[in-house]
Amino acid sequence: MNENLLEICNHIVKLGTKLGADEIECFSATQKSIDAAIEGNELKISTRDESSGIGIRIFRNHSLGFAATNRVSRERAEEALRAAIALSRNAPPDIHNGLPNPGKYVFVPGVYDEEIAEMNESEVIEKASRMLVAAKGIDERVSVDNGRFEISVGYKAISNSSGIEMDEQFTAMYYDIGAHAIENGKISSMDYRFDGVRSLGEDTSEELAIELAELVVESLSARKIESFIGPVIISPFAALDLLLLPILFSVDSNNVQKGISRFVNKKGEQVASTVLSIRDDGTLPEGLSSSAFDREGVPHRPINILDNGRLKNFLYDAYTANKEGIESTGHASGGTRTVPSIDSTNIRVRRGSRTLEGMISSINRGLLIQRFSGNVDPVSGDFSGIAKAGKRIDNGAIQGVVRETMISGNAYDLLARLRELSHETIKIADLKLPYFLSDEISITGV
Secondary structure, three states, rough: OOHHHHHHHHHHHHHHHHHHEEEEEEEEEEEEEEEEEEOOOEEOOOOOEEEOOOOEEEEEEOOEEEEEEEEOOHHHHHHHHHHHHHHHOOOOOOOOOOOOOOOOOOOOOOOOHHHOOOOHHHHHHHHHHHHHHHHHHHOEEEEEEEEEEEEEEEEEEEEEOOEEEEEEEEEEEEEEEEEEEEEHHHEEEOOEEEHHHHHHOOHHHHHHHHHHHHHHHHHOOEEEEOOEEEEEOOOHHHHHHHHHHHHHHHHHHHHHHHHHOOOOOOOOOOOOOOOOEEEEOOOOOOOOOOOOOOOOOEEOOEEEEEEEOEEEEOEEEEEEEHHOOOOOOOOOOOOOOOEEEEEEOOEEEEOOOOOOOHHHOOOEEEEOOOOEEEEEEOOOOOOEEEOOOOOOEEOOOEEEEEOOEEEEEHHHHHOOOEEEEEEEEEEEEEEEEEEEEEEEEEEEEO
């Protein structure tokens, strides 16, 4: 099947050129997954899913035509090709439409793991069961609301009229778990953890379940906190929404070109504290978002986004790169059913030199935010919501868990006021983040 997919793509590119396409791209993928779910402290029936598809994008006189099929065959691909050509006749021209050229490709180790590829349904169920047992085994008060363990095995191929012809096999494991604790009618805050890995040997699902169970049991002792304005330590999980979402939104070149990014006209300027450096690297060995190439066949490569708080690069696909007369950074993303969009790959935030304990010891009065539930406007940066399972800091030490507290502020202001990053980092799917210490956030006891 793998050879057939690439052969079909090559055939479609040649046929499309004959039928009048100025440029043509054929992207194909197949994927199978096995999923075992947890719900209400019980394992549910596992499910299998197999999907495949071909997406064809053509340009005629700079007009786009796109069509897709979820049946992999030459005949169905040819039908989709003709549909894409027909659609291009009525599409408005855009001089920035165009496909990328081949680049220098590197082999990325750890993208495919034979052990994952050979896992069967019973093994996946066993993995989910072990997550459930690990969480419940910590304390009888733990109640697992939901969870999932999934393996995915796939293959993708791309060919275009500019000379790109690439394919790749891939595997991954994904797992998540949500839980709360109950004691004498008292219910803790619900908490949630997730991760994903490329190889069986990197599986941390049981450790994740244990960590979550300990957190929800600890939050049973939560106490009210008075309102104040002061420093906060933001955990990697809370930082996903509070800090990373606004940054990645603002370095998306499509948002920059639309004028809705906070970083418009700020390349090379200081946009955050000097303690913050962020790198995107789609070539990391065993990285969850690693691959030799992106959705358009452009090679992945390391990109510095922020360097000591200074904005170094935006993320581009071929279309947004064409608008500025530059090359794509290899950040086209998507599947076979839609045209490409922009997304990051593996995000790494450079760690600090001080331990989390050392950061805590520097705070006279503050809050450790472990999880955030609320709204973050990536355009303005304004946020408001609830800090869940937060920990009160007094006189340089943790003084217990606090009840859900309201927090509000502006993410871009937080970035500018970052004082320190921890030496410890936590991996969350395709990100690896430290703890972030920032000054002056409004904390409202409820």
